[in-house]
Amino acid sequence: MNNISRRTDRSEGFSLIELMIVLAILAILAGVAITNYNSFKNRTVCSQVEVTVHHAMLKAVKEFNENGSVPTGDASVNLNISFPDEVASVIVGGAGTPSSPITVNGTATGNKCPKGTKYVLTEDQTKGEWK
Numbered sequence: 001m002n003n004i005s006r007r008t009d010r011s012e013g014f015s016l017i018e019l020m021i022v023l024a025i026l027a028i029l030a031g032v033a034i035t036n037y038n039s040f041k042n043r044t045v046c047s048q049v050e051v052t053v054h055h056a057m058l059k060a061v062k063e064f065n066e067n068g069s070v071p072t073g074d075a076s077v078n079l080n081i082s083f084p085d086e087v088a089s090v091i092v093g094g095a096g097t098p099s100s101p102i103t104v105n106g107t108a109t110g111n112k113c114p115k116g117t118k119y120v121l122t123e124d125q126t127k128g129e130w131k
Helices: 016-067
Strands: 087-093 103-108 118-124
Touching: 016 087, 016 103, 016 118
Parallel strands: none
Antiparallel strands: 087 103, 103 118
16 A cells, blocks of 8 residues: 555635735735825814814803903913824914904914814804804
């Protein structure tokens, strides 16, 4: 009896070309995922600045309604608002009159926001809304 093992045509495992194709597909998917993640992260920066500006406007209008004056300048000092790291500054201006409406200017840190770095919210007293 011959103890020589017979070779079969059945291959086991993956060929090198198959592995390279899978790695190329994974690299493409990873590139797309990283790009989308960075875009999502940058839009989050914009949202945080916008929310902080809106919060400052609400506090400024509340102060105006309660005290008759608007505390202008740095909102972190005058309105006691804490900023997330993505917000560089929030400045309140105006006197709350039709000729000098309340304005809030917010600035994002760095150039991470695709919408820009400046956000302005102004009170339109004739319509009773902000724009």
